[in-house]
Amino acid sequence: MVLVEMVKREIMKEDGRYLIFYEFKEKVDLKAKESQGKENNSNNK
Amino acid sequence: MSELRWDPINKEWVITATHRQERTYKPPKDYCPLCPTREGGFPTEVPAEDYDLVVFQNRFPSLQPIAPEPAVPGSDLYPVAGAEGICEVVLFTAKHDGIMSKEPLSRFIKLIKVWKDRYEELGAKDFIDYVFIFENRGEEVGVTLQHPHGQIYAYPFIPPKIKKELDSSREYLEETGKCLFCSVLEEECRDGRRIVASNDSFTAFVPFFARYPYEEHIYSNEHLPSLKVFGEKEIEDLAFILRTIIQKYDNLFGFVFPYIMAIHQQPTDGSGEDYSHFHIEFYPPYRTENKLKYLAGSEAGAGTFIVDALAEEKAAELRETEPVTE
Numbered sequence: 001m002v003l004v005e006m007v008k009r010e011i012m013k014e015d016g017r018y019l020i021f022y023e024f025k026e027k028v029d030l031k032a033k034e035s036q037g038k039e040n041n042s043n044n045k
Numbered sequence: 046m047s048e049l050r051w052d053p054i055n056k057e058w059v060i061t062a063t064h065r066q067e068r069t070y071k072p073p074k075d076y077c078p079l080c081p082t083r084e085g086g087f088p089t090e091v092p093a094e095d096y097d098l099v100v101f102q103n104r105f106p107s108l109q110p111i112a113p114e115p116a117v118p119g120s121d122l123y124p125v126a127g128a129e130g131i132c133e134v135v136l137f138t139a140k141h142d143g144i145m146s147k148e149p150l151s152r153f154i155k156l157i158k159v160w161k162d163r164y165e166e167l168g169a170k171d172f173i174d175y176v177f178i179f180e181n182r183g184e185e186v187g188v189t190l191q192h193p194h195g196q197i198y199a200y201p202f203i204p205p206k207i208k209k210e211l212d213s214s215r216e217y218l219e220e221t222g223k224c225l226f227c228s229v230l231e232e233e234c235r236d237g238r239r240i241v242a243s244n245d246s247f248t249a250f251v252p253f254f255a256r257y258p259y260e261e262h263i264y265s266n267e268h269l270p271s272l273k274v275f276g277e278k279e280i281e282d283l284a285f286i287l288r289t290i291i292q293k294y295d296n297l298f299g300f301v302f303p304y305i306m307a308i309h310q311q312p313t314d315g316s317g318e319d320y321s322h323f324h325i326e327f328y329p330p331y332r333t334e335n336k337l338k339y340l341a342g343s344e345a346g347a348g349t350f351i352v353d354a355l356a357e358e359k360a361a362e363l364r365e366t367e368p369v370t371e
Contacts, residue, residue, distance in 0.1 A: 004151060006158050011092075017102035019090070022162075024097055024155050 047128040048109065048115035057205040060107045061116075068105040071189050078104075079134070079192035080141050091136070098159050098314065099136040100197075106132035106200060108270040112174075129172055132200040135159060136192070142194045145186030146295040153284035159218065159306070160197075161280070168198040168313030170274075175200045175312045183303020185330045185337060187226055195306075203312050210309065214320035230264045238359040240370075242289050246282035249290050252359040256344075258332045258354035259297070259363065261290060262303065263325040270311035272320040287325070294367035304329040 005025040010018055046063040069078055075086075082089045091099055108130025110263045119125035137145060137156055146154070146210035160178050167176045180195035181188050203211065228267055233239055233250045241261060242249045249263045263286055269275065275283070294302035311321035330339040332354065343349050 004154050006093060006155070007161070009160070013092075013101070015104075019092075019099060019101035019349070021093070021096055021156065022098040022100065022159050023149075024158075026151055 046116045047109065047113055048117075048264045049126040049329060050215045051119075051124040051126075053122055055205070055308065058126075058202060062105075062128065063104060070192065071191075073183075074141055074191075077141050077190065077192050079190055079194055080138055081139050090134075091139075092121065096136070098138070098155055099165060100133050103134050103196070105131035108132050129201045130168055131170075131197075133163065133167075133197040133199075135163070135178075135195045135197060137195065138193050141192050144295070144301055145193055146292040146298065146301075148288075150284055150288060153310040156279055157272070157275075157280045157283055157287075163197055163270045163274060164310070164313075167197065170199070172201050174197040174314040175203045176310075176332075177204060177207070178308040180304075180306040182306065183301065183330075185303040187305075187306050193237050201313070207309055207312075209319055211312070211321060215317070216321070218320045224268050224320055224322055226264060226324060227268055230266070238357040241293070241360055241363045242286055243275045244286055246279045247286045249286055249358045251363065253356060254327075255359070256350035256352060257328050257330070257338060257357045258359050259294070259327075259329040260356075260371065261327045261363070263290065265323045269323045270309060270318050271323055272308075275313060275323075283288050289368040290327070294316075294327075295361050296369065297366050298331070300335040302329055302331065 005021045005027065006026075007025070009021040009023065013019055046061065046138045048061050049058045050061060051057075058095065069138075072078065078089070078090045080089050080092050082092050090101055090104070108128050110131055111130070112127030112129040115127060117125060134153040135156075137143070138152065139316065141261065164176045164178065166313055167173050177200060178285065179198070180193065214225040217223070217228070221228075229252070230248060233253070233271065234248065236253075239251045239253065240248060241251065243266075246266055247263050248266055249261055251260060252262050263283070265279070265283075292300075307326045307328070309321075310323045311317050330337050344349050
């Protein structure tokens with residue numbers, strides 16, 4: 001399972017509208033990956 | 046000018062937003078307002094040389110946090126109100142020519158996390174009753190900016206199509222003690238012919254009552270009212286099935302398949318936890334590889350859809366279409 005940590009950075013534009021940058025840090029959950037490898041996980045019929 | 050005008054015949058609000066006539070219309074690629082602002086280039090909506098995902102307030106909003114005074118006075122028969130609310134644009138990627146079906150699973154996970162964040166933040170505002178997340182994809186459904194993006198309308202009321210489905214679900218709950226959407230999903234799974242894809246948390250199907258030949262709905266398998274209650278598992282499973290469905294659409298006829306995508310979930314006015322059921326609806330306009338379905342007399346004038354296709358056959362087509370890229 002890829003876990004994605006979300007960071008928000010909000011700025012205000014000149015006309016008063018907000019804009020939010022969403023930035024993400026990806027990290028691999030090794031425990032889940034190990035257990036996933038043992039299962040035959042079919043996600044699509 | 047922007048205001049709400051009450052239609053007493055259909056008992057629903059209509060939004061007038063005359064300033065939207067001025068919105069950017071099919072600009073050339075070099076002048077896309079949704080691309081990052083390149084060095085030496087013209088200033089776009091995003092003052093950065095690159096970005097991952099971005100949300101900003103629509104420059105041409107139908108609803109505004111501080112609504113202007115209505116342009117006309119109302120009456121007892123025709124009430125008017127300020128068009129209060131929030132309209133946001135969600136940029137899926139910085140790549141102007143990006144195609145979501147070719148993006149990795151992680152981009153979908155990120156997008157769903159952004160949707161969840163916006164649902165929670167906008168829904169927490171006391172003047173917002175419904176957070177509607179949607180995507181218009183393709184010129185065939187009226188897209189004027191090619192850059193991959195979606196929108197969010199945070200309404201001060203529950204929109205009529207959603208209110209109607211929630212009213213049905215509430216009545217069904219009162220009569221049977223069960224969620225209507227849970228029962229629809231049970232029925233679809235029991236029949237099986239219209240199922241397109243599924244995983245631990247979600248099922249995608251062409252509904253029995255599909256109004257468009259390639260209409261698909263994605264339901265949460267459990268009774269989950271909204272994105273707010275999604276954990277990592279549900280987010281990842283939704284990302285997977287969403288990407289699968291879009292890949293199948295794009296592979297069906299070998300071109301980027303246009304559609305309207307609508308996310309239906311619990312209102313944010315505090316109602317409906319028992320009878321709201323998170324789901325996504327896709328309305329693609331194509332009825333064959335080169336023919337569009339138009340909303341004509343019966344659909345637009347009478348509200349009754351006529352579909353020249355069998356949901357069971359269209360589901361089989363979609364099921365057999367591989368969800369692969371390249």
